[in-house]
Amino acid sequence: MASNNELTTGGPWHLPVLSRWDVGVIRSPGPGLGNLLFPIARALIGQKVHGGAFVHPTLRQLKFGTYLRGERDTRTYGSVMRSRTGDEWRDWAKAQWCSKVDEDAYRGETGVAVRYSGLKRYFHDLSGHSEIVSAWLQDTVRRAGAMDDAYDIGLHVRLGDFAQSTNDQGGNNVRLPFSWYRAALEEARRLLGIATPRITLFTDGNVDLVTRELGMRDPMIDPSSNALTAIHNLSRARVVVASRSTFSMWAVYLGGMPAIWDGKFDLQRCFPGRHGLDHRL
Incomplete structure (x- = not known):
């Protein structure tokens, strides 16, 4: 995606705010990648609607805890995106020094940086603009392990940082039981009309445990090198078996395919029906 600063020299600059402080090459710790995409996507949409320049965000964050705990994924995000071009650095610098206005208060002024932050209304704010977000990801994300060919079922089993709940009110961040995933896989086979579909597994849990619990034999394991490429890979499925996470929602939003969701999940709060x-089970 070409820089937009050749189209405007006076803004507005559409600035995704991902952390409290940002010095261009590194920023203070912030949310996970799935949640960071929301202000980025709204800034992309703002540039399309209002003109001006989209400010290429700083994704690398300062992170110590993951190193101290010896975690495999340090979640610093420094190798996820390509570097800024010269024009993008100029846009970033201009956005730091000009007047700022929050996205909800913006009324079409020039010469200002429009700040986009937080989750807002999740995917309700992004409806109808998936092609813009997809094009930016294709241009920006380092694509090691990217899958560009379609396959049958994308299975997202989220375990590691999700809690088990005995008083389920339909919220996010709840771990689904393996019995639900087994039933959802059967429903996906029924939707496709294929007895032995090609399945790619996406999980933060132990692969051997997940495949054993689900009775899977030698599934394809997501080969991506980062979470944004993994979202792209999941978006290539013909049907997605989704967890209660924005990771699954991003893939379905970008891919537009049928998806199977937990019937107790309050999906409408985050994701337009x-x-x-959208199949509930």
Whole structure:
């Protein structure tokens, strides 16, 4: 995606705010990648609607705890995106020094940086703009391990940082039981009309445990090198078996395919319903 600063020299600059402080090459710790995409996506949409320049964000964050705990994924995000171009650095610098206005208060002024932060209304704010976000990801994310060919079922089993709940009110961050995933896989096979579909597994849990619990034999394991490439890979599935996470929602938003969701999940709070595509189980 080409820089937009050749189209404007006076802004507005559409600035995703990902952390409290940001010095261009590194920023203070912030949310996970799935949640960081929301202000980035709204800034992309703002640039399309209002003109001006999109400010390429700083993704690398300062992180010590993951190193101290010896975690495999240090979540510093420094190798996820390509570096800024010269024009993008100029846009970033201009956005730091000009007047700032929050996205909800912006009324079409020039010469200002429009700040986009937080989750807002999740995917309700992004409806109808998936092609813009997808094009930016294709241009920006380092693509080691990217899968560009379609396959049958993308299975997202989220375990590691999700809690088990005995008083389920339909919220996010709840771990689904393996019995639900087994039933969802059967429903996905039924939707596709394929007895032995090609399945790619996406999980933060132990792969051997997950495949054993689900009775899977030699599934394809997501080969991505970072979470944004993994979202792209999941978006290539013809049907997604989704967890209660924004990771699954991003893939479904970008891919537009049928998805199977937990029937107790309050999906509408985050994700606009799609008639005939969203299946509850």
